[in-house]
Amino acid sequence: MKTVHPLLVRVTHWVNALAILVMVTSGWKIYNASPLFDFLFPNDITLGGWLGGALQWHFAAMWLLALNGLIYIAYGIFSGHLARRMLPISPKAMIGDILSAMRGKLSHADLSVYNAAQKAAYLGAILLVIGLILSGLAIWKPVQFYVIASLMGDYEGARLLHFFCMVGIVLFVLVHVAMVILVPKTFLTMITGKLKNG
């Protein structure tokens, strides 16, 4: 049997999934206290009960998200895992693969090799989480981290960026989960790491 995902990648994947779930659902509750746009998130899919509870969840889970992310990135860089899986990536191959994926013709025979559409999506998700963390730091500490906030158009700009990175990560999760449902064996490999007959 072939190892598709190393243990550290599997553990950080599921910790990240939990952290993102808590951050997004508590974040929706926080958004509802002072909406940026003309809509609210339905209460039933938010976490925290009230603004103070949501903030407690958000500021607790942020440590989980950031530390877990640091471990994943550090491992990915020093083990060569990130470079092996995500590179090389060319815009041409990416567009070609996205088009064939939409026609339902994208091959995913070897689960340990990512096609260009996957590489783009996973790299994009990593960048979105980095964007969420940086804009989140700017919102949390617009004075202490003024340098970060000023790059994003100060406090209000950071709020907008935080919101749109959230939209991006939610879209990623929707597509990601849809793909797992289409290719169910990928779900097991993210738990066991192995692929039967792989």
Place this chain on the structure above:
Amino acid sequence: MDNKLKNHEGVLLASIERRLFLKRGLSLGALSLLSGCDLSDQFTYDDRVQKMLTAMSRWNDGAQAWLFDPKRLAPEFPVSMITDPFPFNAYYGEEEVRIVDSTDYKLEVGGMVREKKVWRLPELYALPQVSQITRHICVEGWSAIGKWSGPRFSDFLQRVGADTTARYVGFKCADDYYTSIDMATALHPQTIMAFRYADQVLPPKYGFPWKLRIPTKLGFKNPKHVMAMFVTNEDPGGYWEDKGYNWFSGS
């Protein structure tokens, strides 16, 4: 902007009502998300989760105190960026704003200070003043820029002989609001006793006779209608802090 702010008040009032029975900061959604546990265990489970969240909030107080740079100034803005009208916000509606009588007003200064005395408004107005145009950030997320003027709080603390090695300064307000801040923030050069807003005497809705303006903290840490202040080593808590908002809440 106006409509948006009205909306916030509605949301805030609705959430205050909810808070009365959801003090634990946990929704059923949270439970169903995170456990498949038996309903009879729910209360102990709730308590354990709340204990963990409260412990994390205390940890975040420490992290923020560590991050706080006493010399770093909050950004200041040009007059053209001032938010007009500046939003009213409190734990009650604008029609319930407290009117403090200026002739009767006495500020009580107590706790770990050399000069425990009462200050009248003319004495306070006579102190040298500074101005700032800074961003007020609400815990709800919105922000607004305004101009405040008044003496530096650090100067006042020095004048009353406050023990600045103490940990906290606590405040009691005419509207039964109360809060407290760390000494490092109390001594920050932009922490001022705001007697004026937009070059006018601070109107009742913004906290007449004065509000402690702290541009390095969220709005709810800026007490209005301050009637008494005291220096202490015992954590005095606060109106919202005791309900679950993070105590340090620094910017």
